Amino acid sequence: MNIALPQAQLDLAFSDADRQVGTALMSSIAAGATAAWLETNRTATSAAADQAAVHGYVTAFWSAAGALVLAAATSFALVRSTRPSDPVADGSSTDSAASLAYY
Numbered sequence: 001m002n003i004a005l006p007q008a009q010l011d012l013a014f015s016d017a018d019r020q021v022g023t024a025l026m027s028s029i030a031a032g033a034t035a036a037w038l039e040t041n042r043t044a045t046s047a048a049a050d051q052a053a054v055h056g057y058v059t060a061f062w063s064a065a066g067a068l069v070l071a072a073a074t075s076f077a078l079v080r081s082t083r084p085s086d087p088v089a090d091g092s093s094t095d096s097a098a099s100l101a102y103y
Contacts, residue, residue, distance in 0.1 A: 026060045033059035 034056030041048060 026064055029063050030056035030060035032056075 034052045037052040037055045038048070041052070
């Protein structure tokens with residue numbers, strides 16, 4: 001039986017998949033930073049393990065913040081904030097077909 005899902009459910013499924021990929025990426029960054037901290041410091045205490053975990057989470061946080069800033073800068077650079085000029089509205093053209101090209 002083939003049941004079509006409403007568009008909202010499909011959008012939610014894609015959003016959920018994106019969230020899972022992002023979570024996996026940040027967890028991998030945190031685990032890598034934690035392991036690197038433990039390898040560098042070589043201290044086998046509970047406090048060192050806690051410090052390594054905090055270091056991993058902080059590294060993942062700053063990686064996510066950097067990705068957010070990069071995405072915002074890219075969006076700011078690519079999104080055009082002005083409308084194209086309308087040749088009929090500014091009087092440079094009397095052809096009504098020219099104004100239809102913008103709509």
